[in-house]
Amino acid sequence: MRDELKEILISEEEIQNKARELGSEISEHYKESFPLFVGVLKGALPFMAELIKHVDVHLEIDFMDVSSYGNAMVSSGEVKIIKDLNTSVEGRDVLIVEDIIDSGLTLNYLIELFHYRKAKSVKVVTLLDKPEGRKVDLVPDMSGFTVPDEFVVGFGLDYAERYRNLPYIGILKPEIYEG
Numbered sequence: 576m577r578d579e580l581k582e583i584l585i586s587e588e589e590i591q592n593k594a595r596e597l598g599s600e601i602s603e604h605y606k607e608s609f610p611l612f613v614g615v616l617k618g619a620l621p622f623m624a625e626l627i628k629h630v631d632v633h634l635e636i637d638f639m640d641v642s643s644y645g646n647a648m649v650s651s652g653e654v655k656i657i658k659d660l661n662t663s664v665e666g667r668d669v670l671i672v673e674d675i676i677d678s679g680l681t682l683n684y685l686i687e688l689f690h691y692r693k694a695k696s697v698k699v700v701t702l703l704d705k706p707e708g709r710k711v712d713l714v715p716d717m718s719g720f721t722v723p724d725e726f727v728v729g730f731g732l733d734y735a736e737r738y739r740n741l742p743y744i745g746i747l748k749p750e751i752y753e754g
């Protein structure tokens with residue numbers, strides 16, 4: 576698969592080091608709490624797995640699957656719940672774990688939903704942030720890396736459901752999606 580990438584942007588080692596850094600920040604923040612980490616499927620799965628290894632407080636994990644209408648590469652802002660949480664967020668300190676924030680529309684929807692469901696607090700950690708893509712005013716509480724306004728794959732991020740299993744983040748060669 577490596578030969579299908581134009582470039583590797585973030586190596587496996589850089590991701591692991593960043594997860595360790597974010598993990599200690601999160602441990603410090605939630606030391607008096609029993610937070611609920613909510614992973615957004617499917618992209619956040621590898622980051623959730625890497626991150627929680629470095630968090631040294633008791634925590635609970637759950638997952639939500641949402642789809643935003645639109646084509647494969649551009650989000651429209653309308654969000655549909657495919658799989659809801661199994662856990663109630665009421666009174667809980669919720670940490671949303673995301674792979675990437677682009678327009679911010681998906682996350683904006685989730686933050687509002689968890690407030691509506693009476694979470695005690697709602698914070699966001701994202702592995703990648705693409706601030707140039709933003710359509711709503713949203714700044715993550717914690718972020719791993721800022722990436723340019725290009726379509727990235729790997730470490731959970733897909734193109735047509737492929738490349739999620741790459742252990743690093745990269746940019747595809749244009750001929751891959753131009754067929």
Ligand code: 5GP
Pocket residue numbers: 618643650674675676677678679680681682705725726727728732733734
């Ligand atoms: P937002 O609602 O912030 O625009 O979209 C977030 C979701 O869009 C991410 O969870 C991810 O699934 C998808 N997405 C946004 N940018 C990229 C990208 O560069 N590469 C991939 N593979 N998915 C992206």
